[in-house]
Amino acid sequence: MPHLVRAKISGMLPAGEEELIRVSTDLNQEGEFGTQWVIVTDKRLLIVPTTGLDSVVKVPIDELTLVQTEALVGGGRLNIERKDKPTIAVPYSNSLAEKFSEVTRGIEQLRKGGAFLINTQLDRTRCDKCGKLLPEKNGICPACxxxxxxxxxxxxxxxxxxxxxxxxxxxxxxxxxxxxxxxxxxxxxxxxxxxxxxxxxxxxxxxxxxxxxxxxxxxxxxxxxxxxxxxxxxxxxxxxxxxxxxxxxxxxxxxxxxxxxxxxxxxxxxxxxxxxxxxxxxxxxxxxxxxxxxxxxxxxxxxxxxxxxxHWLLALLILIPIPFMLGWGVLFWKRMRLYFNKWDQAWSDIMATVNEALSGIRVVKAFAQEVREIATFGAQNKKIRQLAIRTETNWEIFFATTTLLTSFGMLIVWFFGGREVVADTLTIGTLLAFYAYMWMLYEPVEWFGxxxxxxxxxxxxxxxxxxxxxxxxxAYRDPAARPISNIKGEVSFKNVTFGYDKSKPVLHEIDLDISAGEMIGLVGRSGVGKTTTVNLICRFYDVDQGTIEIDDLPIQKIRLEDLRSQIGIVPQEPFLFSGTVAENISYGKPGANFEEIMDAAIAANAHDFIVAKSDGYDTQVGERGSELSGGEKQRVAIARAILHDPKILILDEATSSVDVETEKQIQEAIARLTQGRTTFAIAHRLSTLRNADRLVILEGGRIVEIGTHNELLEKKGIFYELVQLQQQTSEIIAVKE
Ligand SMILES: Nc1ncnc2c1ncn2[C@@H]1O[C@H](COP(=O)(O)OP(=O)(O)OP(=O)(O)O)[C@@H](O)[C@H]1O
Ligand SMILES: [Mg+2]
CATH class of the missing domain: 1.20.1560.10 (ABC transporter type 1, transmembrane domain)
Structure with missing residues (x-):
């Protein structure tokens, strides 16, 4: 921010007024290239032009009636509508559109008097300093x-x-x-x-x-x-x-x-x-x-x-080709840089294609799209081929031209040096030394470009x-965090709001108290925020508002290592590492002995299928567990979560891929296990949650119902509807059979 503008603004803000947003536009009020600053404080909105500093526009927040962006060709406009006063329009070009929609969201939040949550880390496609297009999203600007x-x-x-x-x-x-x-x-x-x-x-x-x-x-x-x-x-x-x-x-x-x-x-x-x-x-x-x-x-x-x-004169003479060589080098490398960039891009494109097509080979084959993938690869390969030919020819031309230029230097030495030797003002030895040095001189010059x-x-x-x-x-090593080797497992959400993108919350004002040892079932439509809720308990993300407490201690105050080592999670998409079944089960507790591993596997109802394999616990699971079935993978993941004896157990759709019979067995085992453990279970198959002490129903990112299975059924609310729906579907299937 220019010094003058900064001084101007700091003079304008009285003490206690907090600056919340500061953005610059790339167009001035007339829509020409220029800069204006939009400053938002907790009380006012200021529009500061960089020229004519006296014409600052100040709008108190409570005078605003609506703030919105309007898309125009090649750019946009921030429209600031006011009570009984003309609307102010602030123009900007397309590259700032995303930034300004975020700013609009922030101002609207202030206007409505709600929480102020905006995303300060927008994806950057252009350099903040020079405005050039970045080579990769959020990347580094080579010019700056x-x-x-x-x-x-x-x-x-x-x-x-x-x-x-x-x-x-x-x-x-x-x-x-x-x-x-x-x-x-x-x-x-x-x-x-x-x-x-x-x-x-x-x-x-x-x-x-x-x-x-x-x-x-x-x-x-x-x-x-x-x-x-x-x-x-x-x-x-x-x-x-x-x-x-x-x-x-x-x-x-x-x-x-x-x-x-x-x-x-x-x-x-x-x-x-x-x-x-x-x-x-x-x-x-x-x-x-x-x-x-x-x-x-x-x-x-x-x-x-x-x-x-x-010989100073001869030295001067052999310098003649050097400017030409340097000039040619600069020109050449400028061009080559272009090719190199394209080349890099082409390579990362083709690698991405190969990577995706091969990781998703099952989908490719299932939809018989091999030919299309081959064609995509072929097109990208052709691009690389063309670039290879161009770079190669350019190299040849470069070397041929440089050789020509250096040979002029050689001719200069022979001609002028030779004349001096004939005239006896230069010895042959010096001439030869000149000749040798000249080569040594020209070689690095070729590369200086x-x-x-x-x-x-x-x-x-x-x-x-x-x-x-x-x-x-x-914050693994946060000195302020407390080491807690033994948590009880009380979890409470206090007014928690969170969004992956701060300005678009997924969870709104969640309040929930869970006592130690309780089993909670999280229910709700797909995408409602169930996985997000458990992500917050593991502190994979920090909340935007409110606090999560474990044993009455804010989660940020607990040493991250202690927190996570006492949580066992079976993720929605279980991931296994290549290695044996036993290694995968003991991933969270590398030193575990065989008995412990087997106990965990028995509890997860995995033991029987494991010993049925010819290598038993030493069976290789393949890359990402690809040699196991979906249900087998899930059970290995459950065993892995159980093994390190967590105080908080999280089961995110943990039994969605197993048959009803196996699920029942796992449930019984888990019911035994969940004693003395706080458990969060997420399931779409609602019958799975029958054992839960309480069910929490989420809708639109908010808790809409809490209660036991029976209470909620009696209440005849959302949960009741969901259960009815599932029963109807299973009845339809039963009738058809
Ligand atoms: N890493 C992420 N980045 C951005 N948005 C995300 C991310 N993960 C989830 N979301 C979004 O947050 C919302 C809630 O997702 P979440 O995974 O919590 O849903 P869910 O209730 O677990 O759904 P499901 O039952 O399908 O698993 C969704 O709209 C989703 O698109
Ligand atoms: Mg989920």
Missing amino acids: IRRLATLQRIATYLKPYRKHALLLTAVSLIGMGTAVVPPMLTRQIVDGVLVPTGEHANEMSERLALLGLLVLGLIAIRVLNWGMEWAHGWTVSWLGARITADIRNRLYQQLELLSLQFYDRRQVGAVMSRVTRDAGRLQEFLVEGLPYLIINTLMLIGILSILFWM EVNSWMTRAFAGAERIFEVIDTPAE
Whole structure:
């Protein structure tokens, strides 16, 4: 926010008036490109233009009659309707539409005097700073990276290996020296031994001695160079492997600790590419790119000094092709960057297609859509093929052109240098040294055009990694939280409101007190918020309003680890890890002995089917449990939840995939188990909940009925209707049979 605007606004707000929303538009009042600020406080709405600061519009909240957005071509308008006064319209372009609909929701909440809940983390498709389209949703803008800050942060990864980094620098510098010296020695060989001039001209023995010395020198330098190359290679691999492993570890650690909210907003594929691709790019930059850049810059300076010292005019002349080479390089890389981006995109598209089509291969086959999937793949593959051809041809052209340009340099040396040799103002040795240095000079220049795009890529990768690392993790180590090793299992919801998107609550003002050991049945239509309710008990998400208390303690005050280790959950879609049945049952309690595992399996009515398999408890379940039936998977999941003896047991449609007979057995087992445990059971098959102490009926995100099975039946309310409906359907089926 510009300083002037900020000063203006802070002058306008009296003490005690709280600023709640601050957004900027990208159009001014006349609909041209420009900025206006919309500020919403608990009492007023201000519209502040950046030019003409005196024309601030102030509207008290209680003067508003309606605030709404209106979609227009290419943009929209925030219409602020007031009592007995003309409506104010604030225009914005399409890229801000989502933001303004959220703002509207917030203002309306204030106007109606309800809770103020808006979503401050909207999906970003454009950069906040420069407005450019982002390469991926909520991603990093490559144009706005603060390079120096990023570089400093990248360098911290080198810190633990300071000694090796220094060694790498030293080795590279010496290596550079060994590359620069040889042409000077060959110059001596030519001028002092082969075609000597001046005083040594005729002394054969002296010339031979010099030759021997110089060759020895060359050998020494070659050996030194070999040693340095070897040391360089070793340090680079040593450092590279460690740094990538460090970055990957740090990143994965963070990924495990991040909240579910983080994953709700992102594609798993994109997150995974950070662990693999971005970490790789960062490492490449650190141990290969950065030293290469530094060494080559130093080398260029060194060589240029030598060249100018030997013959400044000729040195100037061979610089002529360099601007052309640089210009050509910049042009070329600009184009290549485009191809590389397309290439990246095409690859991630094709990977997504393959991933989805193969994970969903059953659906593909069931609907006989193989041909369509093959065609989709074929089209994407063709795109990659075309890009491959274009990039390849571009490379060829690039190298051919650079070779042409460098050969001009060569001709300059031969022509002008040759004339001076003939005129005896330049020795042949110097000419040859010039020739050798010229190549060393041109080679890095070819690559300098790339440096920019290549650094951008590495920095963007680094930023993407840092973004993950900087996302606040779940509060596992919250020092304010209390360790509780033994909870009783009282759960109470106090005026709880929650929505995955804050401004669209799923649960409204839930009040519910559950005593320890009680079994609660949650009933309601699909999508009403049953799973959401239990998600909140596990603190997978934090409530937006109100509190959840366990044993009279706000859930945020309980150590997350203690909380979750005392909750056993059978999720709606049970997930098994590849491995054996026994390993899956003991997932939550890795050290469990076989007896415990078997007891849990018996309780979950899984024992019989497990021992009927040829490998018994050692049966492999396949990836995601794909080798088990739906009902078998559910029972393994129940056993897993039971095994670590939780104080709070959550069964989310836990028996939906088993037959009625098995369900009855599981219910009996669970009835035994639920003694002394608080249980939440969710089921669409209402007969399942007959054992529950109380049933809670949800409708529209609110609790509409609470009571025992019989009470609710007598009440003849919503629950009664639902039971009637289910009975009718089962009767119809019975009649048909
Ligand atoms: N991770 C999520 N992100 C955004 N919205 C979600 C998410 N999970 C659920 N929702 C939405 O919240 C609402 C409640 O979902 P919930 O899973 O609690 O329903 P449910 O009562 O368990 O339904 P069902 O009986 O079908 O399992 C639904 O409208 C759903 O679309
Ligand atoms: Mg559910």
